[in-house]
Amino acid sequence: MTDSVTARITGQHFINGAWTGEANAFNSLDPVANAKLDWQFASASQSDIDSAATAAKSAFVQYRAKTPGQRADFLDAIASELEADIEAITTAANRETGLPMARVQGETGRTCNQLRLFAGTLREPLEPKFVDLANPDRAPLPKADSRLSVLPIGPVAVFGASNFPLAFSTAGGDTASALAAGCPVIVKGHPAHPATSELVTRAIEKAIISCDMPAGVFNLVQGAAPHVSTDLVTHSAIKAVGFTGSLKVGRILADLCAARAEPIPFYGELGSTNPxxxxxxxxxxxxxxxxxxxxxxxxxxxxxxxxxxxxxxxxxxxxxxxxxxxxxxxxxxxxxxxxxxxxxxxxxxxxxxxxxxxxxxxxxxxxxxxxxxxxxxxxxxxxxxxxxxxxxxxxxxxxxxxxxxxxxxxxxxxxxxxxxxxxxxxxxxxxxxxxxxxxxxxxxxxxxxxxxxxxNQMPTGVEVCHSMNHGGPYPASTDSRTTSVGSQAMKRFERPICYQNMPAALLPDELKSGAAKIISF
Amino acid sequence: MTDSVTARITGQHFINGAWTGEANAFNSLDPVANAKLDWQFASASQSDIDSAATAAKSAFVQYRAKTPGQRADFLDAIASELEADIEAITTAANRETGLPMARVQGETGRTCNQLRLFAGTLREPLEPKFVDLANPDRAPLPKADSRLSVLPIGPVAVFGASNFPLAFSTAGGDTASALAAGCPVIVKGHPAHPATSELVTRAIEKAIISCDMPAGVFNLVQGAAPHVSTDLVTHSAIKAVGFTGSLKVGRILADLCAARAEPIPFYGELGSTNPxxxxxxxxxxxxxxxxxxxxxxxxxxxxxxxxxxxxxxxxxxxxxxxxxxxxxxxxxxxxxxxxxxxxxxxxxxxxxxxxxxxxxxxxxxxxxxxxxxxxxxxxxxxxxxxxxxxxxxxxxxxxxxxxxxxxxxxxxxxxxxxxxxxxxxxxxxxxxxxxxxxxxxxxxxxxxxxxxxxxNQMPTGVEVCHSMNHGGPYPASTDSRTTSVGSQAMKRFERPICYQNMPAALLPDELKSGAAKIISF
The missing domain is CATH 3.40.309.10 (Aldehyde Dehydrogenase; Chain A, domain 2)
Known part of the structure; x- marks a missing residue:
């Protein structure tokens, strides 16, 4: 199996629907043998980052116009493509991380469950929308029709974790929740499992094509050099960052996001002693x-x-x-x-x-x-x-x-x-x-x-469900108001929008009078 | 009326339930006459800020234990006390801002409406709580009982705006939403209307006493010197900031909040050209x-x-x-x-x-x-x-x-x-x-x-209701994910908490099986 995987690894980036870059910068490592693997990878230049960010920005205009149902189908398709290639994906993950096969197989299942949880939430939203109906007769001033919904925030940069090469990485929770919210994604592949990232990206590529999504909706950039990360989070097209990793690196990237001309949310899940x-x-x-x-x-x-x-x-x-x-x-x-x-x-x-x-x-x-x-x-x-x-x-x-x-x-x-x-x-x-x-x-x-x-239970094992909160006061995470696991993780990549006095014909479906889950006042 | 107001102005800070400080630092100004008023005010030292922040931190432990109903009664009481002293409050606001009496009267009404909107939302929450029920028989692993609610984030610093001396100031939307969420507040009084802030604080003081709230739940510090603001937002006891004002000052304070040892959310509503x-x-x-x-x-x-x-x-x-x-x-x-x-x-x-x-x-x-x-x-x-x-x-x-x-x-x-x-x-x-x-x-x-x-309507006039969004992408606000007006403003001062396998007797009321608004999975 490893040989057939080797034959498929190009070591390239995936930018705007195309595989690109010279795979000559770094190798995958087998941490159990403590030896290099044959798999060699490219390292993204500033210009590669710019291409990926520009592609994501441009894809945002098409992707945000997709219906929640179309986004749900896309997430489901990614899950199916991951399952279709599970043998190669888990072989790569096992070799690159040393995690047992049973563990990476289970983690692939969890990754697919996550994608499907968001798909289900898109199809049947759990929370109400608020609508204030017009009251032209109110004194001293008439009341306008006003309706509250959410919009996707824009292209999201995702930094996967070394310890969950599938569920917290390329098609993991951050990517799934950003795509669910309507945001294009650029994953900075974790250098501890770049072949796994490449194979997962190939599954996403198939789903992009079969679901007719814009090419730039998902991009993968590989690299082990620090500038790849800093160039990405400081790019003006990036509007939020999902990160799982160390306090040290997380804080450096969070500070860069806060110092931008336009500061952006940085969601860092940084760790914990779990007393x-x-x-x-x-x-x-x-x-x-x-x-x-x-x-x-x-x-x-x-x-x-x-x-x-x-x-x-x-x-x-x-x-x-x-x-x-x-x-x-x-x-x-x-x-x-x-x-x-x-x-x-x-x-x-x-x-x-x-x-x-x-x-x-x-x-x-x-x-x-x-x-x-x-x-x-x-x-x-x-x-x-x-x-x-x-x-x-x-x-x-x-x-x-x-x-x-x-x-x-x-x-x-x-x-x-x-x-x-x-x-x-x-x-x-x-x-x-x-x-x-x-x-x-x-x-x-x-x-x-x-x-x-x-x-009376141990903390290991994080249930992927609606009531989960995986986050916490600093330094457990950089934004205690959010979770990186469970359906609520989507909210990190949305912002509110109020439509005032909008003609009924133009209202988004979820706000039309008579739509499900509307509370009128 | 102005004389009777003058007799009541001490020019002091209100810290931990006591009026304190020497009123010798700056005067109120009549902007219409472009002349100083008789009203003189203290300027908070670093030690005053520390006292206020420490009082708020200590009050947080008692205040967070109050039920939503008790917090609602407190907000209602503040509104009633404002109405009881409306003549003095509007006289001071009119003199200090030059805004017409009818306008400051209307704004006082709006301020009371805001307080009561949050009180109503506390008594009848609009959104569901998510409960995942245990499934001990699930394979391969049993599912734990898991329930999601919110906690107040901690003491909040509020910076009022010059242009809404009541609705966006001392007892304005930021203060009301923070108190509603369960967070003590320290208001940095706006130097353009310090007497108004003092009189509003006296109304809050009465409500603190009549509702038996902890003394440090609300504090007012006066001052025109920049260090008052920077000392406040960098104090370790402060866990979030609500600000309405200029991009220039807002960005300085936002950067200080992001650079703290523990970064905290900064909610700045900074302005807009409203095309x-x-x-x-x-x-x-x-x-x-x-x-x-x-x-x-x-x-x-x-x-x-x-x-x-x-x-x-x-x-x-x-x-x-x-x-x-x-x-x-x-x-x-x-x-x-x-x-x-x-x-x-x-x-x-x-x-x-x-x-x-x-x-x-x-x-x-x-x-x-x-x-x-x-x-x-x-x-x-x-x-x-x-x-x-x-x-x-x-x-x-x-x-x-x-x-x-x-x-x-x-x-x-x-x-x-x-x-x-x-x-x-x-x-x-x-x-x-x-x-x-x-x-x-x-x-x-x-x-x-x-x-x-x-x-087909003008943007002036912001309805205080459930479906309002008053915020927007940077630089309109520093956090486009939130609103500073309407019932959703409360969410800025809350964070999620997951209770896993908690004995039923210990669960907070809103999560008990059978409570209203629970969605079980």
Whole structure:
């Protein structure tokens, strides 16, 4: 299968419906073997970026005129084309990321589900439209007919994530929600899985043709050089950015977007430590099982989930000691493993080493020692709550299979940590119902620092549904008002429009009197 | 009445429920007489700002625990207290702004209506809540119970506008929508109407006490020095900013908000030229009446409305000549008038002078000459579409009673202007229904550059209702995704929160199974 994939990879960009560029800039890497693959790729020049942005701007005029039903058909067609080529796509993703075949197959299914969720929402909108009817007799002034709808915001630049090469990448949630909203997309292919991006783009290309969409509605630019990203977000034709990645890169791009002559929204999903608060009664009853569940969750994708549980908070005592003992035993038996890229592995190693050098941190356990520097060991450490609260470095996310257990003197100190918490994507409270009811102040404090609050479940696994929120106060995301997962993600790429006194014949269908979901006042 | 008002003005800040500060920094001004009033005011120090922000942060914990019904009662109480003191409030506003009594009385009514619209929306929410019910039997993974609601974002800084001393100021739309969302507010009093702000704050103070709200839920800081504004928006306790004012100041503050350690949303409503597109058939039929209506609209508040129609676009010819002749005659008869502040008058004079110096601009008419430099004359000029398109300065807003008539060769050139338009709060298309149907490309192009598109009506007059959008693409506003007028303005100060697997007893009322407006999946 790999050979037949190799035969198809051109390494080029996809701009305005054509494959273009010299594939001589960088190679895909096999992170498990820590070796280059044969697949070679082009790197976008400023002129390539300009061509892609100009194509998207021009396609916007046609694409925004498509009906919601036509956009839904397009999203469905992309999903079908992905499924039709799933063998090649998952082979490429598996080789480029080292993620197991079962995982990338499941992720392809999720990617298709996402596309179809947006298609369904376009066909049957969930929310009402507001219409204020005219009242010519109102005193002292007549009231005009006024109707509120939304418009797509314009071409969107998408930066996929290394850890979800399908669901958060080329045809992932950002792309699907932007296309659903009526916005053309330019994906900056992630250099950790460029062949996967190319094959996914070929599926989108087929859907563009079969659905008669404008050529520039979707563009892929490849490249590993920083200028590709900065040229893209500062291009005047780009009107919003969807990004999943590190706080460091996310903040650089967010600052560039804010400093533009015309500032644009930057939606960065940047990561999180996803604290687990363990209340006393449940911990005492289930310490060993809870430790097992924690290890299982933090080992998903070798800890490379944005919702990986990286912090555990509990009151000191024999129950927590039992929890730590089980965790230590379980972790110590685990093998070292490759990460998504050698760069991510090196950063993880450096962060864990720095953590272990901190005098207030005590090692709980590490997995089996690594045979090569790109294979990393899961790690757990313990620290006093006082030290945790006064050491900002301990509170930072370590991307990978690492957990910091924070030992509190009492529940008041747990509340203190909940209150001082930086913005998080998620946090979980583990407790029997009676002790949850006793700890409502803790729950309330946690709630105001997270985008999703969970009870007695692990945060890994983000359901793609209408009620999901995947976002949170800074630095979990750069825009806490929005979600990057679920049907509400579409709203990031829309803006309101009011039609006043518009002749009925010209009104958009969704605002015509008698249309479904209209609330009149 | 003015004497009894004078006896009540202390010139102090209102911080955490107490009046504080030495009233020795600046005076109110009577812009009609162009003379200082007796009313003297304090200027907030950095420590005052810190006290106010800290009070708001601490009040947030209590205020966010209030039910929507309690917040609604609080907003209603503010409206009632404003009405109870309307004589003093409108006397102060009239003296400080020069706006006629009838106008400030009407604006007080609108301010109360706004407060009550948010109260009503809190009591009867219009939009559904999404609930995904658990499915423990789903394969391959069980589905968790997941419910989506919103949380208030935190303390909000509000910068009122000079041109609406009530409806867009101390208890105006930004304050009302932030309080409705559950956010404490710090108003930076506008130095053009500080006594009005003080009296309005006294009404809010009474409502805080009668509704048993936390003292720091509303704070007023006075000051004319730039550091008051910059200290406020950069304070770590502030989580969002509502601003109505100039592009220049708005952009400075927006940039500061984006550059913070924790960036925060900045909602700036910055202004607009509100172009009027006149189609040929209607212009030919009604040129004289349309010119009269244009003058009437651009003279509202002496042109100091953010929706003042400052640009008129039409095809050259005898109909447009008739329009211009009527406009010239009407304008020439109008007296010079004071503006809201001598500073605004000076800026207007300088902008009009610069306009008239431009060699491609031809004067149509000016009002009667002024007897004093703070009295300004309404002005209309004409310019060719080509010159307009290539001269960015002509496209800038001139805040005041000035209109630029853009003469096009043909409809294609009109479409070109519609396409190249900078972001606008509003634009109007004037046309008979048949010619509107023929000009759908023009309408579509205009729509994508405005927040509100109007047919055959003037843009002045912004209805406070559910379907309003008062915002638009940059530079009309800094965040085109939001409105500053109407019930949807509340959303600016909310963020989503997902509750996963939360025990039913702990769920917020609006998410409990069986609550109104729930859509379950």
């Amino acid at each position: 687990q608060f363990l209340l006393s009664s449940i911990l005492s009853a289930n310490a060993e099982q809870m430790a097992q569940t924690q290890v299982q969750s933090m080992m998903m994708g070798h800890g490379q989930f944005c919702t990986s549980p990286g912090v555990v908070v509990a009151v000191k005592g024999s129950a927590l000691d039992r929890y730590i003992a089980t965790m230590s035993e379980t972790l110590a038996a685990l093998p070292a493993s490759a990460m998504l890229t050698p760069g991510i592995a090196a950063t993880y190693q450096a962060q864990v080493e720095a953590l272990l050098k901190d005098t207030c941190v005590e090692l709980v356990a590490q997995g089996q020692s690594a045979q090569a520097s790109h294979l990393t060991r899961p790690t757990a450490v313990r620290v006093n709550a006082d030290d945790y609260l006064t050491t900002p470095e301990l509170q930072q996310e370590i991307f990978g299979p690492c957990a910091v257990i924070v030992e509190c003197e009492d529940e008041a100190q747990m509340l203190n940590i909940a209150t001082e918490l930086e913005g998080q994507l998620t946090a979980t409270i583990h407790g029997h119902e009676a002790e949850l009811i006793q700890n409502q102040q803790l729950i309330e404090a946690v709630t105001f620092n997270v985008g999703r609050i969970i009870f | 009027q597109f006149l189609l040929s058939s209607i212009l030919s039929a009604n040129a004289e009446q349309m010119a009269q209506t244009q003058v009437q609209s651009m003279m509202m508040g002496h042109g100091q409305f953010c929706t003042s129609p400052g640009v008129v676009v039409a095809v050259k010819g005898s109909a447009l000549d008739r329009y211009i002749a009527t406009m010239s005659e009407t304008l020439a008869a109008l007296p010079a008038s004071a503006m809201l502040t001598p500073g605004i008058a000076a800026t207007y004079q300088a902008q009009v002078e610069a306009l008239l110096k431009d060699t491609c601009v031809e004067l149509v008419a000016q009002g009667q000459s002024a007897q004093a430099s703070h009295l300004t004359r309404p002005t209309a000029v004409r310019v060719n579409a080509d010159d307009y398109l290539t001269t960015p300065e002509l496209q800038q807003e001139i805040f005041g009673p000035c209109a630029v008539i853009v003469e096009c060769e043909d409809e294609a050139q009109m479409l070109n202007i519609a396409t190249e338009l900078e972001g606008q709060l509003t634009a109007t298309i004037h046309g008979h229904e048949a010619e509107l149907i023929q000009n759908q490309q023009l309408i579509e192009a205009v729509t994508f550059n405005v927040g509100r598109i109007i047919f």
